[in-house]
Amino acid sequence: MQIYEDYKEHADFLTIYVREAHPTDEWQMKSNLKDKDDVCYAQPKTLEQRLVIANDFTKRFKFPLPFGIDDMSNAANDAYAAWPERLYIIDESGHIAYRGGMGPFNYNPAEVREWLAARYGAVKHEALKPSADAAPASTKSADSGAEAPKPSAPSTPASASAPAPLPASK
């Protein structure tokens, strides 16, 4: 989330909720149990069930990033090979500018920060916590086999662009 705070004036962010990674009826992790993080959900079978979990997540963590939910066809997940977690940057021309590795082992928000920093300048923090970076759930930053970020020159001045609207909500 720290990356979002640091670069939201320059780039848009969108979190997309995809199928659960460790639901109670599949491969549940001990760290998700009720006496720990209390994240105990079965794999959603309907969009309504996904909505309940996504809303619990955003409310529980006061998650500030724009948020959307992959529908039950898993179209976004399939198109981006996103499960269980993954990061991408799409540039203004609609092309993939950065493709992160497959999570959790190659999920590396630091590479996103590096890409943004190369374009818009680094934002320094006295004590930047790694876990504070953009992560939708329990994610691990690890050594990455992902492609190194290769930012290109912006085609539009960042200062001239307007922020994108949040996902519509009522």
Place this chain on the structure above:
Amino acid sequence: MKRFWKWTAGILGVLLVAAFIGLSVMAGSPKDAYGMVRYALPHMHRGTLKVGSDAPDARIVALDGVSRFHIRERTHERPLVLVFGSFT
């Protein structure tokens, strides 16, 4: 010939056990190794997208469950950072 098949089956069995033990160590426990093989590996894909590929579009549902929007609607003016994940 019978001896050959005996050895082959034995070696395959040892390799399978070794693979399962290795996976259990990596995943944390035999139960986690089973979970990884049964539930995670079938869904994990490297994908075909590369840097420079056209970003695919997909329809996304807003948190209210009613509104819909497309990923590509948000890619015109500034870079878009996509963060995929789930709660658990």
